[in-house]
Amino acid sequence: MNGHPQYAEALALYALGALDNPRELAELETHLGTCGECRRELEALRADTALLALSAVGPKPPDRARQRLLSAIAAEPRVPKKAPQPYTVGRLRSRWFSFAPVAVMLMLAVFSILLGFQVSTANREAKAARAEVERMRAELARNNRELAQNKAIADLMHAPDAWHVDLVAQHTRPQPQIKTIYSKQQGSLMLTATSLAPLPENKVYELWLLPSDGSAPMPAGWFKPDNNGNGWMYHAMQSAGINAKGFAVTIENAGGSQTPTPPIMFAPAPTG
Amino acid sequence: MRVSGTQAPDHKDDAALIDRMRAGDQSAMADLYDRYSGVVYGVALRVLANTTAAEDVVQEVFLQLWRNPGAFDAGRGRLAPWLAVIARNRAIDHLRKRAPEEDIDELPISTGVDMEDEAARKLAVEKVRGVLTQLPQDQRKVLEMAFFEGMTHSEIAGKTGEPLGTVKTRIRTGLLALRKAFA
Numbered sequence: 001m002n003g004h005p006q007y008a009e010a011l012a013l014y015a016l017g018a019l020d021n022p023r024e025l026a027e028l029e030t031h032l033g034t035c036g037e038c039r040r041e042l043e044a045l046r047a048d049t050a051l052l053a054l055s056a057v058g059p060k061p062p063d064r065a066r067q068r069l070l071s072a073i074a075a076e077p078r079v080p081k082k083a084p085q086p087y088t089v090g091r092l093r094s095r096w097f098s099f100a101p102v103a104v105m106l107m108l109a110v111f112s113i114l115l116g117f118q119v120s121t122a123n124r125e126a127k128a129a130r131a132e133v134e135r136m137r138a139e140l141a142r143n144n145r146e147l148a149q150n151k152a153i154a155d156l157m158h159a160p161d162a163w164h165v166d167l168v169a170q171h172t173r174p175q176p177q178i179k180t181i182y183s184k185q186q187g188s189l190m191l192t193a194t195s196l197a198p199l200p201e202n203k204v205y206e207l208w209l210l211p212s213d214g215s216a217p218m219p220a221g222w223f224k225p226d227n228n229g230n231g232w233m234y235h236a237m238q239s240a241g242i243n244a245k246g247f248a249v250t251i252e253n254a255g256g257s258q259t260p261t262p263p264i265m266f267a268p269a270p271t272g
Numbered sequence: 273m274r275v276s277g278t279q280a281p282d283h284k285d286d287a288a289l290i291d292r293m294r295a296g297d298q299s300a301m302a303d304l305y306d307r308y309s310g311v312v313y314g315v316a317l318r319v320l321a322n323t324t325a326a327e328d329v330v331q332e333v334f335l336q337l338w339r340n341p342g343a344f345d346a347g348r349g350r351l352a353p354w355l356a357v358i359a360r361n362r363a364i365d366h367l368r369k370r371a372p373e374e375d376i377d378e379l380p381i382s383t384g385v386d387m388e389d390e391a392a393r394k395l396a397v398e399k400v401r402g403v404l405t406q407l408p409q410d411q412r413k414v415l416e417m418a419f420f421e422g423m424t425h426s427e428i429a430g431k432t433g434e435p436l437g438t439v440k441t442r443i444r445t446g447l448l449a450l451r452k453a454f455a
Contacts, residue, residue: 012444013418013425017361020424048447050353051454052419053311053360054400056318057393060310065327069305069334073298076339 003037011038015045022238023256026221030234034154176229178266180207180247187240189220196229199251206252208260209237212245220247222256287346294341301338304351309334311352311393312359319363319420329362352393364422396454403453407446414439415446 010028013019019028032038174195182189191207199205204224208217221235249266292300309330316329333355337344344354404412414432417423425443429436 009440009444012447013440015447016418016443017364017422018418018424018428018443020426044451045447046357047349047353048451049360049419050357051396051400051450052404052415052447053315053353053356054397055404056420057311057314057356057397059314059317061313061327061330062323065313065330066302066305066309068327069331070298070302072331072335073301073338 004031004035007031007038008041011042012045015042015049022236023221026234026236029236034151176266178207178249182209182244182247184242184244185240187237187242189235189237191221191223191231191233191235193223193225193231194229196225196231198227198229199224202254203251204254204256205231205249205265206256206260207233207235208248208250209242209244210246210248212243217248217260218242219256219258222252224254286351290341290344290346290351293338301334304337305334308352308355311356315356315359316363319360319422320366325366326363329359329366332362333359360419367422399453400450403450407449410434411442411446414442418443 007028010019010024014025014028019025032042176193176195176197178191178193178196180189180191189207189209193205196205204222206222207220209220210217218237220237221233223231223233225231246268248260248264248268250260250262250264252261286304289300289304293304312333313326313330316326317323320326320329337355344351404415407415410432414428414434417428417431418425423431425436425439428434429439432439434442
């Protein structure tokens with residue numbers, strides 16, 4: 001991999017499930033979301049770990065393990081989902097040939113009705129299956145469109161020539177602003193910042209999630225704005241499902257802090 | 273040793289066996305088991321060092337493959353390496369007393385190493401072992417701690433007394449040495 005050597009070693013750890021620094025992990029996963037080259041490298045590293053696994057290949061399990069597996073499988077047979085097959089015609093025909101011609105005629109009539117019903121059922125099932133395939137295809141296309149759009153947004157924000165232009169009412173100075181998007185269900189959040197004051201080399205802005213149960217603020221990622229005061233950040237919380245009543249931003253030492261240092265630099269805008 | 277891009281007949285066999293499994297053919301599962309149980313069991317036994325626990329992993333991995341054969345995508349890799357990694361992950365779950373996943377992971381693992389044929393498999397295993405033997409001992413140790421013991425980066429650094437950066441570098445360099453040997 002040549003494009004992003006800064007992630008090379010973290011990727012190797014990630015492929016082994018050994019990357020345990022939450023900040024590094026979140027940063028790498030964010031990057032993987034937008035970088036195809038690093039995703040391919042991750043796939044190659046997983047293949048390398050598979051080679052490592054081969055060094056342990058050797059003994060076969062005892063025979064009882066085979067029997068145990070096959071018994072378990074027999075206990076839960078998977079019936080393939082197929083439309084009824086016309087092969088039943090041939091099977092039935094051989095059975096009915098031994099009857100008297102009249103009976104054969106009668107039974108064939110009954111059989112024709114049954115077959116018609118069967119075909120009709122098969123047609124209905126096939127139609128339903130086609131509709132389901134169409135629905136899934138449409139859903140896949142929609143997901144692909146959303147994915148492409150999300151990637152385009154992320155690429156734009158990452159672009160080295162990304163030009164952030166804030167339009168404000170004339171004769172006023174642009175106000176520093178931070179916007180956050182938080183999903184309790186996903187346990188992740190995103191932040192964009194504009195026109196922030198520059199920070200000394202050893203300082204960063206850190207975001208805090210304020211739990212609605214009144215417990216201590218939780219660190220929710222840190223970032224450093226660029227020379228124009230703009231920045232963005234994605235952060236995965238340690239767990240999903242945290243109810244938040246708000247967010248706040250403080251200035252902390254580089255590397256972030258576990259507890260906020262006053263003063264609060266940014267707080268939710270008053271509503272109403 | 274065949275590499276990626278070469279269509280080995282046995283690779284097609286694997287795909288055919290998976291197709292038969294999808295259709296509910298239990299004998300296909302038996303064939304796959306006979307072909308790859310040594311891969312799954314060997315890895316699980318190496319991680320767990322306990323035959324009963326390793327047999328449980330074998331049962332889980334193959335049973336879940338039976339329940340969800342679509343988890344393996346023949347277009348994105350070969351079955352043996354995929355099973356080996358799944359077995360390792362399952363065994364680490366056992367080792368760490370984590371609840372096993374409900375389903376098997378759909379990880380794309382596209383190594384070009386031919387493992388379907390018994391002779392090729394033995395050759396590949398010998399080659400991997402040879403590469404590992406040639407690695408510096410410290411490097412091999414951290415690789416094995418991460419893979420077979422499921423230790424994290426900081427746990428390895430704590431246990432070996434090596435700086436985090438050194439552990440990171442050794443792990444990546446070790447994996448790349450394996451890749452290079454099979455390139």
